Amino acid sequence: MDPKDEIKAKLDIVAVIGEYLELKPAGMHGFRALCPFHAEKSASFHVSSDRQIFHCFGCGEGGDIFTFVQKMEGMDFPEVLMHLGQKAGVEIKRFSTTEGNTKQRLMGIHELATSFYKKVLSSSSGSHVAREYLANRGITSELIDRFEIGFAPDDWSMLSDALLKRGFSEAELVQAGLSIKKKSGIGVLDRFRARIMIPLRDQHGNTVGFTGRQLPGADSNMGKYVNSPETLIYHKGRLVYGLDLAKRAIKDHKCLIIMEGNLDVVASNKIGVQHVVASSGTALTQEQLELIKRYTDTVVFCFDRDAAGLTAAKKGVTIARSLSFDVRAISLPTDVKDPDDLVQKNPEVWKKLSNESIPFMQYLFDRTLFSRDISNVDHKRLISQELLPAISEISDVVEREHWLAKLASLLNIDLAILRTAIHPKLEKSVIKTNTNSVHPIKLGKKDQVLLVLIGSILNDELNRDYVRKQLELTVIDHEQIANLYKFLEETYTSDIETAKTKSFFAKARNLLQSDPSKETLLSLLDQSSLIAEQQFENLSPASCLTQLNTLFETLHATDRQSKRSILAQKLRQAEDAGDVEAVNKLLSELN
């Protein structure tokens, strides 16, 4: 069996998608969820266990298990094959593409480097300062294991030498970002020396880069933190630190806490608060938030108490709102710097606070009002300058009005005046997302009926012939639907054996899938099959037939109606042109 088919046979699309989304049963074999590919409030994302496909009626995204994981994980096809192959226990031969190969080798280098640094930390005599430092910060051996923390020895080329011995080339080590070419041009040096090494892992747990932290007291012009450069496998703006370990806890808590520093994440894990990640010290990017969106719709910001922390948080909040996240915040006590600090001083308070998030606007109000005097006109102006832009970003009208009213009563200003102050900004604040996604095909009533009928040809082998015989191609004006029907007829007549069985759907789908130029038809095929599945579910064979006949009646009635309106239009044109002969002819046709 082709490994792709083998994976399909072993993995159920409902189970795989269920790991990412909360699926609610819809009918006997169907499930529904909020679409992860576009922002929506009611579920138009459908999964069919019978057909092993998904389709979103809102944005048009759809496909099989491979398409889903590809889109969710941002993987290319060979990567999905490896990923799902592992899940299904199907052995997949290594990547055949050169880029895939290089990526695999770079990950291999990082895996070896991680164990190298770990070993140095635990057993080298030169790393006792690092061990002491970690112990002082309360980073236990369990945490060191969980985050695979290590130490880069104070040596020019110890890691490079070890990796070269394992058969990697100098060029590969440089490409991985772990070695630097010597100025002389001959040989390489280690990039990280005498630093505590924190592996940066992607959401699957693969190490793709490192952060190296200087030991206290070391030469300060080298920078406290040194990070891996951007490589083929490490993109700073795409990595969410700690996500690989947070996934399970996100499901339990239905939200994710975003902090600034990687060590905040480590500290929080120490006391079992595991639904935490770090933005690695910068403002969150759209890519990071899109990645997070695969796992939850609620983000809780917990940034440092300084002004830089708030600025970073605000940028992240703007993007998060545009991606329809529910945005909340945790307010740290005034006497601590960051979550790490809090865990060290008072772990129980952090445990409690992690469950007590407040709406982000509430947080912003509290912070803006802190140490300000509402009776002072200058303060009033500052308060409104800080809060109005944030309020204007809220897309939900009810929520926006709520905060606007709160601000109005606080400043004692007429609500209507404040409303006009934010109005011009409203449209601008909506950031367009998913620019490359497909669009749903917009259909009129007649076309929808046609899709159900075509869907019943696909799904229902008992009535397949009955529908085919009655459905005339000439009734279909919609070009793509007509093409789909033509294609199905060809598929039917080319292999009557299969056409009589349940496998007809899979056969037609595979044929369309193997031809990239037929992507639109594939999407239509999935749509019609899913619509029909919903319409005919739980119906007895007799009621199925009644339902089909009703559909045909509707189809013919709408068809007559549309033909009549075309005639009427022509009649008006003929009347305007004074063409008596044409008018008489059209009149007789209309009657």
Ligand SMILES: [Zn+2]
């Ligand atoms: Zn969608």
